[in-house]
Amino acid sequence: MTLTEPWRVLAFLVGIIAFVALNAAYLVWLERKVAGHIQGRIGPKEVGPFGLLQPLADGIKLMSKQLLVPKGVDPLLFKVAPLLVLVPAVMSFVTIPFGENLVARNIDIGLLMIFAFASVNVMGLLLGGWGSNNKYAVISAARAVSQNVAYEIPMLITVVTMIMLTSTMNLNEMVIQQGGGILNWHFFANPLMPFAFLIFFVCALAETNRAPFDLGEAESELIAGFHTEYSGMGFGVFFMGEYANIIIGCSLAVILFLGGWQSPFEFLSDQGLWGVFWFLAKVYFLIFCVMWIRWTYPRTTLWGLLNLSWKILIPISLLILLLTGAMIKVWPLITGAS
């Protein structure tokens, strides 16, 4: 491509925002379809063929609704909070490689940047809950924070393992290392990796407040949690942020473990748009799993969540870190390679 740098970034930005908005809309549709079929129903079907225009109708409904600002809220926090959830998520897409050359900014610390932005997300929940002047929202905000703190640790430990394995924080680089067929994916790099993947995936679920870790918006306990008081697009932006975060989480899992845009078999091309295809196929598969999980399990409690994090995920991820480190250092000694 011959675009100059500022134009390139602009083009990517517009593309990413469109991608996020479209995805948020159609993931809701997909979620409703998946939920429907899991439960023996059909899901949306009235608006357009297969209900495909349903997201459009929902969008129009949300946008045409009045943005209520209830009495007693902190107006600034109340209005900023949804953006604080959405914007970092959109920013994170800047470093995600959709294809070999399809990345907005191929920076060397891409992974770090995503985690930096991910921790802003929780601020949005906290401020939204706090600013709403609603007891349910405050409880939910407190839950969301403790949950995020607890889950960032095992997630980061797993990520450190991956960094050790790949010795880079550049996401595109990581993907390139996994070229050459399914067996070269990091998922199969050593016998511990499937567990690392599982831990990463569980943490990603918890980070994005998805069931069974949706304590923040536990509808049977806290009505709608931090977005109880939001109406219209205020709620809509929270929603988009949630789905954007899910896409980010799943993309990261794909990049770290499942070979990013690489095709699973060498005889299948991953050049150009094929790369995008493979990448999105894997991401959507993981997103489907996320939905599948949501519609299968009951919700955990905060205790259950912290127990899982501190008693299971952290020790095991530490163990994986140690063993992987040992393997990287000791294996070459044994086999005599340099």
Added chain:
Amino acid sequence: MNDLARSPNQETFVLNLGPQHPATHGVLRVKLTMDGEYIVDAEPVLGYVHRMHEKMGENRTWVQFMPNTARLDYLGALSYNHGYVKVVEQAMGLEVPERAEYLRVITVELNRIASHLLWFGAFVLDLGGFTPLLYAFDDREHILDLLESVTGSRLTFCYYRFGGLCNDVDDDFLTGTRAFIKRLRKRLPDYHNLVTKNIILINRLKDVGVLSAEMCRKYGATGPVLRGSGVDYDVRKNEPYSVYPELDFEVPVYSEGDSMARYMVRMDEIDQCLRIVEQALDKLPEGPVMAEKVPKILKPAAGDYYGAVEAARGTFGIRIVSDGTNIPYRMKLRSPTFSNLSLYGEASRGLLLPDALALMGSLDLVIPEIDR
């Protein structure tokens, strides 16, 4: 009680759970005094759907009160129908034909399964799992179809009459019921694999909201709540009525007293109900479904009568006082969930909010029956 919740001088706040809250399934309001997420005090506030059924009973004839009994516990209406016809028949000294009694048992037990299935779904929904609700509704829908084909309605049945039933059943109902028993037996393992054995659910219910047998007795809790606390009490066994003595079934009892025990009692009860229905179908005699000499205008001899049945949620007792006219003098209903709810204040103290909601779900509340 957890030490955290005991810290002195800490600020508490009041959280109004309901009257419109997703977990109260209706219009119950619980005033929670909370310290963080710990419950310091819980006070159920009743009366949002009070319809003065008892007073209504004093203003209409004995027959005309029938539809009211179906509107107490709309999920297990037939048990309440049964309780009412039973006590009036007792007062009138009416003999009910055997076929009618068997059909009463079959329909009541089907209704009990439907009620437990709905509870199962709603309970898991309280715990955040959405899907089991729809599976349970699918099965429940089959029961409702069966009951609709004989009674004409799906929820607020009004099927029994003093001295029998208003309609006999047809063969379609009998074969349909047998088919349903087969179907549910096939599906129950799925329920257990999906929900009962799920580690998340077990962690949420085990040792949560423990009710001692003593506490249950103190507040008069009955039904699965009492049986989940290790007390083997079931009106069908302890004060047998109808044709229950001729049927072979067990009363599931769990001694742990936690939410899981109450869950297990109800799930096991579904199995037992299926057994009862199956036996009753096998033994179903031929004959009339209505007693012969039922007077047109009912005038029970003056007196004071009490009868109780085992409803899906516990003992439903009904006391009627007749002054010998065709209009009841006094009608007193003892509804099980009212007593079951009254222990909530004490039992939920010191629990975390989600655990308290798990406890509330495990009590299986039906608000119109509490408020009457």
Added chain:
Amino acid sequence: MSGYFKELFGGTKSLFVGLGITFKYMIKPVVTVQYPHETLVMPPRFRGHIELVGDEETGAPKCVVCGMCQKACPTNCITLTGEKPEGGKKKVLTGYILNFTTCSLCGLCVESCKFDAITFSRDYNLAGPRKDAYIFDLKKRLEEKSG
């Protein structure tokens, strides 16, 4: 320690079993009826609101205005009027109003009628914006039906 791993293993297994079950149901055909497009026929005993029965030949209501149904109704939702036509012996129904808003669908009225003059409708598609849409003039309905 072994208990820890046992629980971990058992727990994880239970989660995967759960996923298996929801997947099984996902690929099964749906069980719902797509309501406004497909409708179910109610069983013969379905108790909808009541409807007057017309005479098979004349189409005139079979009701003899004895008032039993009105008396049997627990919620007084039946109002009927009748008059003796000049020279006629029997009373003729002039109006039969059902206040469906308070009807509890108990069926006592139908049971009390010894002339089989009322029956249950099998119509369940009842929804309307106003309360007075449910004050049914059953006589008029019957006349409309018999054309």
